[in-house]
Amino acid sequence: MLQYFLKRLAAIIPTVFFVTVIIFGLQQLLPGDAASVLAGENQDPEVIAYLQKKMHLDEPLPVRYAYWISGVFHGDLGESMRIQQPVLDLIKEKLPVTLQLAGMAMVIALLIGIPAGIVSAVGKDSAWDYLANVIALWGLSTPNFWLGILMILVFSVQLGWLPASGYVSPFEDLKANLAAMIMPAFVLGNAIAAVLMRHTRSAMLQVLNADYVRTARAKGLTERRVVLKHALRNALTPIITLGALEFGTLLSGAVLTEQVFSIPGFGKLIVDAVFNRDYAVVQGVVLFTSSVYILLNLLADLAYFVVNPRLRG
Amino acid sequence: MNKKFMLALTLAATACVTQAQTLRIGLAEDPDVLDPTLARSFVSRIVFSSLCDKLVDIDEKLNIVPQLATSYQWSADNKALTMKLRSGVTFHDGEKFDAAAVKFNIDRHKSLAGSNRRGELAPVTTVDVIDDLTVKINLSAPFSPLLSVLADRAGMMVSPKAAQAAPTNFGTKPVCSGPFKFTERVAQDRIVLERYAGYWDKANIHFDKVIFLPIVDATVRLANLRSGQLDFIERVAPSDIASIKADKKLGFSRIVELGYQGITINTGKSDQAQKNPLGRDPRVREAFELSLDRAGIVQVAMDGEATPGNQWVPPANSFYAKNVPIPKRDIARAKQLLKEAGVPNPVFTLMTPTTSDAQRVAQVVQAMAKEAGFDVKIQSTEFATSLNLADKGQFDAYVLAWSGRADPDGNLFSFYGCKQPLNYSGECRPQWDELLNRSRNTLDTAGRIKVFATLAAEADKVKPVVYLFHRNWLWAYNKKITGMRTVPDGLVRPQGLKM
Numbered sequence: 001m002l003q004y005f006l007k008r009l010a011a012i013i014p015t016v017f018f019v020t021v022i023i024f025g026l027q028q029l030l031p032g033d034a035a036s037v038l039a040g041e042n043q044d045p046e047v048i049a050y051l052q053k054k055m056h057l058d059e060p061l062p063v064r065y066a067y068w069i070s071g072v073f074h075g076d077l078g079e080s081m082r083i084q085q086p087v088l089d090l091i092k093e094k095l096p097v098t099l100q101l102a103g104m105a106m107v108i109a110l111l112i113g114i115p116a117g118i119v120s121a122v123g124k125d126s127a128w129d130y131l132a133n134v135i136a137l138w139g140l141s142t143p144n145f146w147l148g149i150l151m152i153l154v155f156s157v158q159l160g161w162l163p164a165s166g167y168v169s170p171f172e173d174l175k176a177n178l179a180a181m182i183m184p185a186f187v188l189g190n191a192i193a194a195v196l197m198r199h200t201r202s203a204m205l206q207v208l209n210a211d212y213v214r215t216a217r218a219k220g221l222t223e224r225r226v227v228l229k230h231a232l233r234n235a236l237t238p239i240i241t242l243g244a245l246e247f248g249t250l251l252s253g254a255v256l257t258e259q260v261f262s263i264p265g266f267g268k269l270i271v272d273a274v275f276n277r278d279y280a281v282v283q284g285v286v287l288f289t290s291s292v293y294i295l296l297n298l299l300a301d302l303a304y305f306v307v308n309p310r311l312r313g
Numbered sequence: 314m315n316k317k318f319m320l321a322l323t324l325a326a327t328a329c330v331t332q333a334q335t336l337r338i339g340l341a342e343d344p345d346v347l348d349p350t351l352a353r354s355f356v357s358r359i360v361f362s363s364l365c366d367k368l369v370d371i372d373e374k375l376n377i378v379p380q381l382a383t384s385y386q387w388s389a390d391n392k393a394l395t396m397k398l399r400s401g402v403t404f405h406d407g408e409k410f411d412a413a414a415v416k417f418n419i420d421r422h423k424s425l426a427g428s429n430r431r432g433e434l435a436p437v438t439t440v441d442v443i444d445d446l447t448v449k450i451n452l453s454a455p456f457s458p459l460l461s462v463l464a465d466r467a468g469m470m471v472s473p474k475a476a477q478a479a480p481t482n483f484g485t486k487p488v489c490s491g492p493f494k495f496t497e498r499v500a501q502d503r504i505v506l507e508r509y510a511g512y513w514d515k516a517n518i519h520f521d522k523v524i525f526l527p528i529v530d531a532t533v534r535l536a537n538l539r540s541g542q543l544d545f546i547e548r549v550a551p552s553d554i555a556s557i558k559a560d561k562k563l564g565f566s567r568i569v570e571l572g573y574q575g576i577t578i579n580t581g582k583s584d585q586a587q588k589n590p591l592g593r594d595p596r597v598r599e600a601f602e603l604s605l606d607r608a609g610i611v612q613v614a615m616d617g618e619a620t621p622g623n624q625w626v627p628p629a630n631s632f633y634a635k636n637v638p639i640p641k642r643d644i645a646r647a648k649q650l651l652k653e654a655g656v657p658n659p660v661f662t663l664m665t666p667t668t669s670d671a672q673r674v675a676q677v678v679q680a681m682a683k684e685a686g687f688d689v690k691i692q693s694t695e696f697a698t699s700l701n702l703a704d705k706g707q708f709d710a711y712v713l714a715w716s717g718r719a720d721p722d723g724n725l726f727s728f729y730g731c732k733q734p735l736n737y738s739g740e741c742r743p744q745w746d747e748l749l750n751r752s753r754n755t756l757d758t759a760g761r762i763k764v765f766a767t768l769a770a771e772a773d774k775v776k777p778v779v780y781l782f783h784r785n786w787l788w789a790y791n792k793k794i795t796g797m798r799t800v801p802d803g804l805v806r807p808q809g810l811k812m
Contacts, residue, residue, distance in 0.1 A: 030697075031695075031697070031698040031701060032695075032697035032698045032700060032701040033697075033700075033701050033704075036697075036700055036701065036704065037696075037697040037700065038353075039353065039429075040345070040352075040353020040354060040429060041353065041354075041355075041715070041716065042353065042429055042432060042433075042727070042734070042735075043700075043704075043727075043734040043735055044429060044431065044432045044734060045734055046431060046432070047427055047428070047429055047431075050426055050427045051427065054426075054427070080500075082345050082346065083345060083346050083347075083484070083485075083498075083500055084346045084348070084351075084481075084482045084484045084485050085482075085485060085500060090500060093499060093500065149530075149532055149533065149536075152533060152536045152540075153536060156536060156537075156540040156542075157536050157539045157540050160540060160541075163540070163542055164533065164536045164537040164539075164540045164542055165528060165533055165536075165537055165542075166502075166503075166526060166537075166542065167502055259529055259530060260530060260533055261533075262502070262526065262527070262528045262529075262533065264499060264500065264501045264502035268501050269500070269501060272343060272501060275695075275696070275697065276697075277697055
């Protein structure tokens, strides 16, 4: 297992390197001149020239890449040209928000998705199965921004139970924090729960027809034990991969949900930075989130070992 | 006696409660850097209104009124402006505001790398400190828009000591002399300002804190106001006006903007101008304008929340050229002009940013122009890209909005001056340059009105820009708020606001 772990770890280095090249390269494909966007509505030629120099836009591409990557190695991701803040500070500021939102959404997704998937598979073609499928279809086909606005109108404007949007740090006021996060977390978790439910259902259906499950039943085990101990454990492997990928996506920012609920996370940060051509922010945040994504994949691979003893051999 | 004492105590307690209030303002965007020298967005000016006082301000009728300067005097040759400054003013760090601070600030605006104010203050050569509270601003030539320039970010004063201490990142902790001082900023989440106890006009400030919350979606901004989490929102969606008016808990204000929404035509920015009949022939542009019904555009695209216009200032502005009235829609005449030009069915591409307002305008224009024979192809382009294409002259016509300045010069010079940065039409005429410079050199209003009338008549013959309308700044707020001032620049002034 250690050898496998080290091998996977070593593969991360070239992956991250390619990621930096891709992030940098793709950004150059963005149309428009970053300096003129950042110069604002006056479009003062002197300001544009100054910004071009400051962002090294007047240098060849490889030189610009070298400037950036050497900064990255020194722990300096650059500075936001738009608001004068270091990118690293922005990441530190947004990371806890995004982590909490992603974490809560994932918990909601798991709590709904996996039990619904199991129930649906066990009671295939029953009323429960149809109900779970309808709910999954609803979760998949409901746009986040629409559900978000609908929830705001019901729970904030009409009932006045929850704040319409905004963010409060849990260290400042935990209750207010949870009140502000529950709606966006539900909106995000709802869509992922639907995906998880569908996958759990199909994985479970496959496993429930396997020989060893029949054997387990023949041994006279209770149905509960067959489903939860024997079937689910094997069905979980693809679900872990899926969960890790969904969590990684959540960490890179849930743009629309963050926009609707005014949650200051990575999604809003990246979108604003792209529209304002604030290159250092886009590069820094994408590099950070893709590194996390790669790391999560590694963790998912390692988790297989924990749930599937056959891989340990 | 006892009762009186109790009453006084109750009143005092009520006063305390009233004063310990927070004003929460919902902004349509996240402001850019909070340094008046570097700032470049409209939305940051809303924050500056509470944070940084200016030398002068404008009132509801666009008159120049005192703020940090109490009076001013032009020299006989109009090449110097002497200003008397308010005494007893301090910056948020306790430093004294005086003539030396004014000199420091104007020099900083002119010399700081990346300054967005340098162009606005180009005619300013030097600043002399006459005495502690008198300052003289020297100009290379008479410059009538100077006062209105000083009523915006170029007139905002920051603490010299704080600015010197933070040469590269002053905008992260700005220190000014306005009614509220900077407390914290969480990017894209909030900007918190706290009442400055040493403010010179503190009797007019009735809030303890102002919190600005950027909420991009207009529906969500309004939902926050309705649920009581915000007290004030700017840039309400026109389609929400009816429901706001019906809500007894909400107040509503409407102000005609200083800027405009128009269609800039490539008449000489690049070779592409000559390849298209619209850019090549003024008759085709006249036909295009005659095919449009501005009131109809306002009604359909803006839910009626704009004022039709055909110039760089709204019709109610004192600088509006009455000799060039809004032309009525005339399809027959438009068709005739196109026939004379030999292009009964001109085809051109209308580039438009992806904002919903601009898209709607483009669609209505497309439908109206079609009736005269035009085939308008809409090209929706993300804003940064459209700016780039406009700058390179790779467009036929471009739906472009301008936030506007108090003096017409701010809506004109950079757009009509030869080789100026915002002259996307590429129209370059020495006569226009001469008129623009004359309007800057003329100090009396009547004289300037005449110059603008001449320029409006000349521009109307060429039509590098077809102006469509002037949007309304739409505000909604908790009805308990009083003292709202509706100044056309669309900025929320905290002085006198109460809840």
